[in-house]
Amino acid sequence: MxxxxxxxxxxxxxxxxxxxxxxxxxxxxxxxxxxxVAALLSFLLVWVLLSLLFRRVPGPVEVVQRLGEEFAxxxxxGNFGSxxxxxxIGVALATVVGIAIGxxxxxxxxxxxxxxxxxxxxxxxxxxxxxxxxxxxxxxGDLSPIVTTFLTSVxxxxxxxAQGVRGVSRDLRDMSSTxxxxxxxxxxxxxxxxxxxxIAAGVRFAIIIGWNGVLxxxxxxxxxxxxxRARWWYDANRFGGxxxxxxxxxxxxxxxxxxxxxxxxxxxxxxxxx
Amino acid sequence: MAVLTxxxxxxxxxxxxxxxxxxxxxxxxxxxxxxxxxxVGPSGCGKSTLLNIIxxxxxxxxxxxxxxxxxxxxxxxxxxxxxxxxxxxxxxxxNMMYVQDDQGExxxxxxxxxxxxxxxxxxxxxxxxxxxxxxxQRVGIARAFAVEPDLLLMDEPFSHLDAxxxxxxxxxxxxxxxxxxxxxxxxxxxxxxxxxxxxxxIVLQPGGRIYEDxxxxxxxxxxxxxxTVATLQAEVLARLEAMKELGRTTEPVA
Amino acid sequence: MTEQLVGAATAAPPADRDGREAGARRTAxxxxxxxxxxxxxxxLAMLLLWEFGSWWYGSRLLPRPHEVFLKAVEIVESGNFVTxxxxxxxxxxxxxxxxxxxxxxxxxxxGRYDYWRAFFHDGxxxxxxIPAIVYAVMSLIVFGLSNxxxxxxxALVSAPYIALNVAEGIRGVDRSLVTxxxxxxxTPRQIRxxxxxxxxxxxxxxxxxxxxxxxxxxxxxxxxFGGRNGVGFQIRTEYQLYDIGAVLAxxxxxxxFMLVIERLVLFRAEARLLAWRPxxxxxxx
Numbered sequence: 093m094x095x096x097x098x099x100x101x102x103x104x105x106x107x108x109x110x111x112x113x114x115x116x117x118x119x120x121x122x123x124x125x126x127x128x129v130a131a132l133l134s135f136l137l138v139w140v141l142l143s144l145l146f147r148r149v150p151g152p153v154e155v156v157q158r159l160g161e162e163f164a165x166x167x168x169x170g171n172f173g174s175x176x177x178x179x180x181i182g183v184a185l186a187t188v189v190g191i192a193i194g195x196x197x198x199x200x201x202x203x204x205x206x207x208x209x210x211x212x213x214x215x216x217x218x219x220x221x222x223x224x225x226x227x228x229x230x231x232x233g234d235l236s237p238i239v240t241t242f243l244t245s246v247x248x249x250x251x252x253x254a255q256g257v258r259g260v261s262r263d264l265r266d267m268s269s270t271x272x273x274x275x276x277x278x279x280x281x282x283x284x285x286x287x288x289x290x291i292a293a294g295v296r297f298a299i300i301i302g303w304n305g306v307l308x309x310x311x312x313x314x315x316x317x318x319x320x321r322a323r324w325w326y327d328a329n330r331f332g333g334x335x336x337x338x339x340x341x342x343x344x345x346x347x348x349x350x351x352x353x354x355x356x357x358x359x360x361x362x363x364x365x366x
Numbered sequence: 367m368a369v370l371t372x373x374x375x376x377x378x379x380x381x382x383x384x385x386x387x388x389x390x391x392x393x394x395x396x397x398x399x400x401x402x403x404x405x406v407g408p409s410g411c412g413k414s415t416l417l418n419i420i421x422x423x424x425x426x427x428x429x430x431x432x433x434x435x436x437x438x439x440x441x442x443x444x445x446x447x448x449x450x451x452x453x454x455x456x457x458x459x460x461n462m463m464y465v466q467d468d469q470g471e472x473x474x475x476x477x478x479x480x481x482x483x484x485x486x487x488x489x490x491x492x493x494x495x496x497x498x499x500x501x502x503q504r505v506g507i508a509r510a511f512a513v514e515p516d517l518l519l520m521d522e523p524f525s526h527l528d529a530x531x532x533x534x535x536x537x538x539x540x541x542x543x544x545x546x547x548x549x550x551x552x553x554x555x556x557x558x559x560x561x562x563x564x565x566x567x568i569v570l571q572p573g574g575r576i577y578e579d580x581x582x583x584x585x586x587x588x589x590x591x592x593x594t595v596a597t598l599q600a601e602v603l604a605r606l607e608a609m610k611e612l613g614r615t616t617e618p619v620a
Numbered sequence: 621m622t623e624q625l626v627g628a629a630t631a632a633p634p635a636d637r638d639g640r641e642a643g644a645r646r647t648a649x650x651x652x653x654x655x656x657x658x659x660x661x662x663x664l665a666m667l668l669l670w671e672f673g674s675w676w677y678g679s680r681l682l683p684r685p686h687e688v689f690l691k692a693v694e695i696v697e698s699g700n701f702v703t704x705x706x707x708x709x710x711x712x713x714x715x716x717x718x719x720x721x722x723x724x725x726x727x728x729x730x731g732r733y734d735y736w737r738a739f740f741h742d743g744x745x746x747x748x749x750i751p752a753i754v755y756a757v758m759s760l761i762v763f764g765l766s767n768x769x770x771x772x773x774x775a776l777v778s779a780p781y782i783a784l785n786v787a788e789g790i791r792g793v794d795r796s797l798v799t800x801x802x803x804x805x806x807t808p809r810q811i812r813x814x815x816x817x818x819x820x821x822x823x824x825x826x827x828x829x830x831x832x833x834x835x836x837x838x839x840x841x842x843x844x845f846g847g848r849n850g851v852g853f854q855i856r857t858e859y860q861l862y863d864i865g866a867v868l869a870x871x872x873x874x875x876x877f878m879l880v881i882e883r884l885v886l887f888r889a890e891a892r893l894l895a896w897r898p899x900x901x902x903x904x905x
Contacts, residue, residue: 131743148764149762205654206661206665208659209666216833224859229677304752345749345751451800453814464810465804493896
């Protein structure tokens with residue numbers, strides 16, 4: 093059980109000494125950057141292996157070629173433009189409506205009772221159903237992807253904002269009313285900073301979910317856009333072309349998430365994480 | 367009989383860096399079986415570090431430390447921490463069995479016996495979350511005694527409890543100790559507590575040196591209301607006050 | 621002065637206090653009724669909106685609620701749904717099993733070692749943002765028309781969540797319990813089994829609950845694209861026949877069924893495994 097029985101130790105090495113005695117190449121090999129490079133290399137390796145294993149899976153080289161061809165044909169920017177237009181309107185609408193309903197639900201328990209079930213139902217309806225329905229209702233135009241984006245993403249904004257508003261501590265609100273802080277200043281200094289983070293998180297969710305919605309609606313609709321173009325390649329059984337589009341729309345959402353949304357959220361939640 | 371020998375022990379954190387700080391310096395003492403030894407000193411004098419080194423959780427920088435048990439088998443240690451440190455997902459009894467090597471019937475019976483001694487026989491199947499802080503600490507004490515340790519280490523076990531609960535637990539600890547006669551090394555910053563419980567008090571001074579080694583020769587059981595205990599407590603306190611003065615004057619040198 | 625105050629407090633006639641209590645009870649009851657009324661109103665508003673939509677688009681493009689309800693009854697009565705539902709549920713759980721088998725060890729590595737954290741971090745976060753349609757079509761390309769496609773899609777969607785949550789859980793392990801175990805001479809294996817794994821169980825459950833709602837949708841989506849059975853397959857078949865009523869009926873049945881599964885299977889299992897947590901104990905006993 094014990095370890096110290098008859099132990100006679102003169103001097104053990106401390107952790108800093110051990111660190112100094114590790115050779116530089118080993119430290120470099122176990123650094124974070126090396127790990128990231130290794131991750132990237134193993135991802136490529138797995139991809140190549142998969143493409144060798146499954147005949148239908150296109151390899152990296154083929155995908156890069158197809159990507160180049162799509163750029164050369166001028167298919168990329170036009171389709172991205174129309175998709176971003178639909179996606180932007182859908183998400184903007186979802187943000188505005190979602191914040192309005194979310195604030196209502198957060199402030200009054202009665203409006204929460206009213207909106208609770210509709211939000212629950214909306215959360216559980218799959219995007220594919222909205223895509224099917226809107227394509228039938230609105231045909232192959234811009235309206236179907238816009239409405240699908242809006243309907244799939246709005247419940248996520250509502251839930252997040254409502255949670256944020258409810259979280260504004262009762263004590264702080266009571267404190268403000270005892271000191272007779274004017275309502276406008278209460279909203280500006282108390283409610284908004286506390287809720288901003290939740291709004292940002294909700295919008296991030298909405299963007300990720302809505303991006304899936306817009307792609308689905310374009311896939312089943314016929315009005316152009318990146319989803320439509322990806323389906324065109326898929327139907328033609330040319331999976332290389334499909335994979336090239338996957339790279340594009342995954343790349344888009346990853347860049348948006350990392351360089352815009354993530355920063356915005358961190359800014360909005362500064363007060364909490366410090 | 368278990369013998370703990372500590373010789374010229376020193377500990378320096380961040381050795382070899384500009385932030386190096388020496389917390390223990392040239393500590394030498396020996397504890398022979400069935401004694402209750404307290405290590406007393408102001409906060410930051412290295413008491414807890416010394417205990418961690420004895421238990422093997424932390425490593426020392428130089429010096430010797432050894433623990434021998436009578437039958438030649440490896441010595442067993444028990445530990446009571448400042449906080450209860452119970453696994454919240456295990457019942458009280460399973461918590462006590464977790465630290466046992468032997469999982470047999472006899473060990474279970476022993477664990478139950480110690481649980482009974484701390485007055486928690488009825489709570490064997492409770493989860494720690496269902497017990498109060500004082501009860502949890504009692505489980506921690508029972509757990510440490512139940513491993514039948516050659517050396518029992520206690521790190522300010524009552525410092526997080528309210529005064530009344532702590533007083534009750536001190537009395538209980540005296541009773542259990544009187545029945546089991548383990549070798550105990552007890553760390554505390556509370557001199558009054560140390561005098562009430564121990565046979566011997568080792569006083570550490572800031573900088574991690576032994577300032578004084580005081581024997582306490584009072585009959586047991588000791589109660590706080592006893593005037594002789596109170597007199598001795600006042601005397602030891604006065605000596606510590608003197609040490610603080612000394613600490614202040616020698617600080618620039620250290 | 622103080623005596624007077626005490627006297628005033630006790631002198632308050634008990635009848636008055638009872639009256640005030642009854643008043644408070646009445647207000648509370650009124651509030652409860654208002655809440656219930658609004659809850660019903662919420663459902664009514666949804667139905668009304670739906671009825672309005674069917675009137676606007678015609679019942680071929682958006683069937684009326686009672687038509688969909690009758691369709692659902694028809695499906696249930698015919699008994700067809702059992703095989704499709706069980707197929708979909710089994711595929712979802714198989715996908716979960718694969719995701720847990722891959723995601724949990726990855727999360728463990730990420731939580732324990734800085735190197736593996738850096739190694740997996742980017743991939744896992746990116747995998748979490750990839751749209752579900754990509755997973756669905758990719759699984760289809762890899763496996764063609766088979767049951768393996770939906771399983772792979774569910775696994776791909778769930779694994780990142782599970783990995784992230786397990787990593788979070790491992791890093792949240794109470795260090796003081798580990799030192800306690802070391803002080804009592806426990807072996808690394810015992811510490812792993814008794815301290816680390818119980819710590820991460822709630823995190824794994826949170827992950828499973830979080831991604832269950834997403835997972836069954838992705839499962840259905842993959843079946844829509846290329847399943848040979850299951851709810852998604854039925855939805856696609858009915859859609860190709862332009863029977864929107866049947867599409868909606870299948871969807872609502874599936875939603876209801878999945879909510880029941882979530883309550884019955886997941887909540888039960890969680891309550892039993894986490895009985896030690898004070899907030900879970902009420903449901904477990």
